[in-house]
Amino acid sequence: MTDASLTPATTATGTRSHTRDIGLKARYAAERRFRAYGLAAVALGLFFLFLLLGSVIAQGYTAFWQTSIQLDIEFDEEVIDPDGNRDSDRMVLLTANYPLLAQRALHEKLGVDPDDRAARRDANSLLSQGVRTQLRDIVVSDPSIIGTTRTVWVLAHGDIDSAAKGQFDLTVEESRRRVNDRQLGYMQTLEEAGVMEGRFNTGLFTFGASSRPETAGMGVAIIGSFYMMAIVLVLALPIGVAASIYLEEFAPKNRLTDIIEVNINNLAAVPSIVYGLLGLAVFINFAGLPRSAAVVGGLVLTLMTLPTIIIATRAALKAVPPSIRAAALGVGASKMQMVFHHVLPLAAPGILTGTIIGLATALGETAPLLLIGMVAFVADYPATPFDPSTALPVQIYMWSGQAERAFVERTSGAIIILLLFLAVMNITAIILRRRFERRW
Template sequence: MTDTSSNTAVSTQGTWGEMSERTRLRYAAERRFRLYGLAAIGAAVLILATLVTSIGITGLPAFFQTYIKLDVTVDAASAEKGSYRGLMFKSVYALYPEVTDRREKKKLRGIVSSGAGREIKAAVLDDPSLIGTTFSIWVRSSDDVDIFVKGQMDRNLPEADRRVKDNEVAWIDGLEEQGRVETRFNFSFFSSGDSREPEQAGIWGAVVGSFFTLCVTLAVSFPLGVLAAVYLEEFAPQNRWTDLIEVNINNLAAVPSIVFGLLGLAMFLNFFGMPRSAPLVGGMVLALMTLPTIIIATRAALKAVPPSIREAALGVGASELQVVTHHVVPLAMPGILTGTIIGMAQALGESAPLLMIGMVAFIVDVPQGIFDPSTVLPVQIYIWADSPERAFVAKTSAAILVLLTFLVFMNAVAVMLRKRFERRW
């Protein structure tokens, strides 16, 4: 056996495999750092989950509505006069004929929604053969009864602290025994406009208003923003003017949104005399707000296109415009779209500038176009949050849920579009 140790080099770093104090400290630091990161993510997820859960729990009852079955007799004379409200009263009184006191009767008919007459009318207009007959119809209960039936009001509270009094409780219990009370999914929350009566108020008007507003915003800000960014990035000379413009665009991105609302009020409404509360004006104001976002995102996306592609295109004789339209912009498209959708999502959640141009008005009708007065989702949330009726608390949270759903949907579309464009290498 020969001595091999003479052939072995000796490391100056000490023996292999032995954990030095420094190595241990380094490992500990790495573990600690990972823990901090995990803790941060955990906290963020927890806070978000708490927020969404609390909104969800508060908003969930708004998606359901209590209905009460009435037996309505429609005589030809009432149908002629259109006094369905009176018919509704009559059929409510018929449920409890023993109630005769005028004040008591008023309370009794308050069990059903004041808009229940319209539901009867709709049923009759739908099927005129009902005139002259007696038929059963489910109509909405009033908001207080709705809350009581859904169990959000404690019946053991002293009567003075309850909006639904003892005699009403007795009536409702009686109706429940007869199978005349039912809680159903509240489809009309998604199909009707706003109302002063919580049980009739729906989100559809605000959804359509938001849609029209965003259409205008997109139509104005996307072409303007992309063209401005392409010009600034690809064609404009580098001089003091373009520097000034660049600084101002970056500043505009940081301007509080209400300032854009004031600008819209002064320019679009007062100077140009455009209609108040209209998605047209709201969309233009929001377009002003999203322009800087789109311009900045587009310029960043254009800058990220490698110069070798431009050289290649120039090298085969493409003009500057062809280089931009055939190569640079298509390659930058994922970034441009992402920026645009982020801008749109911002615009969707914006309420302050719209307050300035009158989109905070109480509007019952669902808007038919960009010139009709309308409101938008965040403003609708603001209006409902400001309303005194207790049932609007749930409606507010439900509207927030709808808004959040749209935001998630838009972001999903952004991710999808980005993936699809990126697949083209």
Template sequence: MSDATASGIASAAARSNRRDIGIKRRYAAERRFKAYGIIAIGIGLCFLAILLWSIISKGYTAFWQTEIRVPITFSEQILGTPEDALKSETKLMMANYPRIARDGLVKLLDIDPSNRKAVTAAGKLISSGTRVALRDIVLKDLSVIGTTQDVWLYASSELDSAMKGQYDLSVPENRRPISDQQLQFIAKLKADGAIAQRFNWGLFTFGASSRAETAGLGVAIIGSFYMMLIVLALALPIGVAASIYLEEFAPKNKFTDLIEVNINNLAAVPSIVFGLLGLAVFINWFGLPRSASLVGGLVLTLMTLPTIIIATRAALRAVPPSIRWAALGLGASKTQTVFHHVLPLAAPGILTGTIIGLAQALGETAPLLLIGMVAFVVNDPATPMDPATALPVQIYMWANEAERAFAERTSGAIIILLAFLAIMNLTAIFLRRRFERRW
């Protein structure tokens, strides 16, 4: 073999070796990149799991409320006779219902009524919100007056927290809210089967309250529902109409380019700016009432519009041009082409963008704080013009309370809000997969 041939073979072997090394390096780089991606996803999932665990572990107990079964004697001496009640409900409305509840618990625990210290300790085991519960029972059925009925009454927040293990009952008496005597009463109630943890429906139906055991999300849920209806009724048609015009009919010039830039910028504007806009325009200029669902819905509509417009334009742009050409070739007008062919095909993307926009609006807090939706509202709003609050605002208000039981309610409200957001996002995913067409 000549020297030239040997040199050529050696050179080819060297090139092949370098090529193999290069291929191995590329494969190694791809594996590292894949590993980085998996690690990043794993870290994100770990933080998400920690977040969910911290919320659920603290908030799942909010869905259960400690209640005491008390034999309540609806005494005519305190309430009056049913005949008197038919003439006037004033006495029934102003009756001393806490005394009726306390007397029933004293009788249940076999406490000497003359032992005022024991009577006071027993009375603190029951929520002061029992006034409303007993009053509603009497007003619903006047025939209970003069009878004795077993009624499940809410326990105080201290007793509820103690039953859920949120207090260390092994520490000295002066370092816990439950006294030794009250612990004896609790033990007797457990032995008699007169105390239990039942599902807390009040968390979904009650309004605002300074007592944790009678505080609920009823007003916030109704207020959020009204606001989402307003956002859906205004943002969807306005956003879709604006998107159709900009994408299908508007001429391409500097003016429409300016509009598109502004829409994209509005989607990135902090939500608190929309709250300032709503405060200046809807409340100070138009004179709409503060803390009303109508104002909240209008502010959230302004905030949601850019998201819906961008999503709708993307859905319209995703429809193949051949659909438009085929419709126009068959004699359809521009309007018929858009509304009979393009819009139905873009509907899944439009619905997905709308639901995502609604989910984003449902979780907003800052703009609602600026328009006064932090009011202490006890009664359910009958119309969007009535004072109300919203789920994220209620969470914010409870988080500022010092009582430990409100921390539990805060985590429980977060779980409910996350459940609503998850349902809305899952609905968007379902609609996209159910009606999506691939071209």
């Protein structure tokens, strides 16, 4: 009987143990599958990220080099100032036929027959139209150069630059190319002589808007973005921090403050183009501020950034332990002293992080700036925030719509610059948080 009575119990125990093993194996298998799905998702995200960055860098790195031609230019007084009026009339130096000086030097370098109009035309097409501005600035800055011969690196035409970088298929028939066989021969002659090469493209960072890719740059956009970010920082940081401190530390908890908090959270999710419509209606149509001005862009981006800063600041204030507040009040500090002498310094890393992230988000915005007219063709630097200007993301948008092949590389080059700015701002936020963050 003993053996008979023990058999069912033993069988039941073995069955439960077997069932438990199957359950553990199933849970472990599910955990392994979940980890595999997570790794696959991360790998897929990194793949598309590297694909995007690789595409942008592959198309844009050439924008940082520009093909130039070294010429021995004679600043002929008969061309620049034949009447000798430059001391009394500065307009003489501004209106001279400077391209003729570069064309003469190029013809001499290539040995072009002066009577062959077709050869002279093809040779002249190697030079950018921006050579007028380039030589004019040299003469205006130093009029004593008139009558002398100087060695100058002048910009090549955009088509010549693209051909030199291999962006054109030069194996197709001549009628389908933007660069003909004679021009290719001229390019080969100049390259063999060592007077035609790719040089670092400083104009990408200093030139303004231009319809010619070789003379188009981000100078005006960089200055405009700087003005806008300065306005956002000056307005959004103090207003956002003050609003956060009041809502978190001083405001009574009632229905009104609940409505305000809900609306702040909703404003953070409003599409940026809506802020552009608001800025157009309030700052331009009602307040009468100038279109295409950095001050309007800064005000619009301030409104867009405020909810982000307020939410980040409130989260940083909430992260300060209640014991800090209780200890400050316990030793006799007023509520104002408790907030500004104890809570706010401890919340500063989170506030700085939220502010920098908000600024980085504002720096990359395009839609609201389009609605307030910052797509204007601006060639001169804005002296003040009230002058016409544009911004880096808008400049990228404008270049992306150009038909010239050389604008493709400039679009990607500008994207690289913008991504570097954003990366620096986000890395700064991470460093500040890790440098000043305190753990309890």
